[in-house]
Amino acid sequence: MxxxxxxxxxxxxxxxxxxxxxxxxxxxxxxxxxxxxxxxxxxxxxxxxxxxxxxxxxxxxxxxxxxxxxxxxxxxxxxxxxxxxxxxxxxxxxxxxxxxxxxxxxxxxxxxxxxxxxxxxxxDVRGNRAIGAFGADWILDQLGADRPLRVLTHCNAGALATAGWGTALGVVRELHGRGRVEIVYADETRPLLQGARLTAWELDQAGIPCVVQADAAAPSTILRGLADVAVIGADRIAANGDTANKIGSVGVALACAAAGIPLVVAAPWSTVDLAVPDGAAIPIEERPAEEVLTWGGARTAPGGVGAFNPAFDVTPARLVTALVTETGVLEVSAGATPSAASARSAVAARR
The missing domain is CATH 1.20.120.420 (translation initiation factor eif-2b, domain 1)
Incomplete structure (x- = not known):
């Protein structure tokens, strides 16, 4: 593929x-x-x-x-x-x-x-290609590594999540095309395994070396020094840079901050919602209980037990090292918020 x-x-x-x-x-x-x-x-x-x-x-x-x-x-x-x-x-x-x-x-x-x-x-297809190039350029410039990189990703933000090529995986594809990917750690992504089923499938089809790991393993992988950068997608980005992505992303972000490696969010500008001031205003979808209480049609939890199954979590802007869109890179944790970038663009347009 x-x-x-x-x-x-x-x-x-x-x-x-x-x-x-x-x-x-x-x-x-x-x-x-x-x-x-x-x-x-x-x-x-x-x-x-x-x-x-x-x-x-x-x-x-x-x-x-x-x-x-x-x-x-x-x-x-x-x-x-x-x-x-x-x-x-x-x-x-x-x-x-x-x-x-x-x-x-x-x-x-x-x-x-x-x-x-x-x-x-x-x-979207054109934008994804631009995201891939901007993201790869930024990562290589920041890391300054002269070796292939170890990349961690969470959920699926590849061609399957877009009209083609991908956002987070678009960055990985671009790095791979430049000969700069050693291995990709693909979090399995509970509860529907989009990482194991979809991301790993895309990477395998593209000939990019990868391994699947449990979501709970991701922070340890990062803290053990086994990953150089984490690249994830987004489902909604607030004006201040708070980012909603698949549940489990915030654990990856916290580990990246503790380990001192970049957390890169790759998404089209259309994912930025300037009407939402911060992550607290982002609605969080809760999925059916059966997704975590059953497996293969068989119940795995006691009959009287319920489920809490949020599909997404919100990573605070202070943990987002860079936001890569088709227009370029915003270093969010350093204060370059989407709302500020949009305001500058509006001023430039009026001039």
Whole structure:
């Protein structure tokens, strides 16, 4: 695999999704042509990852418009269907952003919506390549190492989580292309094993050396001096740089701070939510209890025991060494916040 795996594409009448629930056992696709099926696919993680969800949300509006015409919906029912797509998962801001971006095109018809959704997809692929290059440049400049690097990553932020190439894994791919990766520690990522099932699959397909480790092993790996840098993705980034990512990320961040190695967050600028001042305002999705109380359909916890299953945690900005987007690198822990960067860009634009 070259990193150009097609996670999501419009076929002309439906949205074709690479079904990530089937990996790594087999590669299969789901063709989605109605809102109920799309919302279910998003919630079941057939499609997942903040950038990919943004693209899915945009095409989801096209699906809703087509279904409304096919089934004779009135405007209120169409609006309700679009809202269901927008709210299918609450933490990743890209889903709502994708929907919101194409909404002004609904009055022009489904073709206009599809064209704008395709633009979002194309922009994501280009942006991911830029993220990879900026991130690799920054890491090599900061570490100054003249040897291949040992990289740790958490969850999946590769081609499968985007429209193509990847964010955090895009940085790893770029480093690998330059001959600068010795090994990647891929955290298994509880409870659905996106690291073991998806990240390891992507790295293996790309010929990048990797090992899978339990989430609980990650801080020890870092503190033992076995990793040079940790690179993770993000589902929402607050204006002050607080970062929501898959549960377990904050443990990685704390270990990086203790060991004195960089924690790099790689994400498109669309993942930055300037309307959210800090991490306390980021909604945290809680997943079904069965994901942690059962395994392979069999219950693994006592029958009377419940579950607490947050899908994400929030890493404070002070622990984020660098935020890499398609526009460059912000050294967040040193005070370069997204809100400040946006303000500078606005001033520059007015000039």
């Amino acid at each position: 070259t990193g150009d795996v097609r996670t999501i594409e419009w076929t002309g009448g439906a949205l074709r999704l690479l079904d990530q629930t089937l990996l790594p056992a087999r590669v299969g696709y789901a063709d989605v042509g109605d809102v109920d099926t799309l919302v279910d696919a998003i919630r079941r993680l057939v499609v997942r990852g903040a950038p990919a969800l943004g693209v899915a949300g945009a095409f989801g509006v096209a699906i809703a418009v087509r279904q409304a015409a096919r089934e004779g919906w009135d405007g209120a029912r169409l609006d309700a269907a679009i809202a269901r797509v927008r709210e299918a998962r609450p933490t990743a801001v890209n889903l709502a952003a994708g929907v919101d971006r194409v909404l002004p095109f609904v009055a022009q018809g489904v073709d206009a919506v599809v064209a704008e959704a395709q633009a979002i997809l194309d922009e």
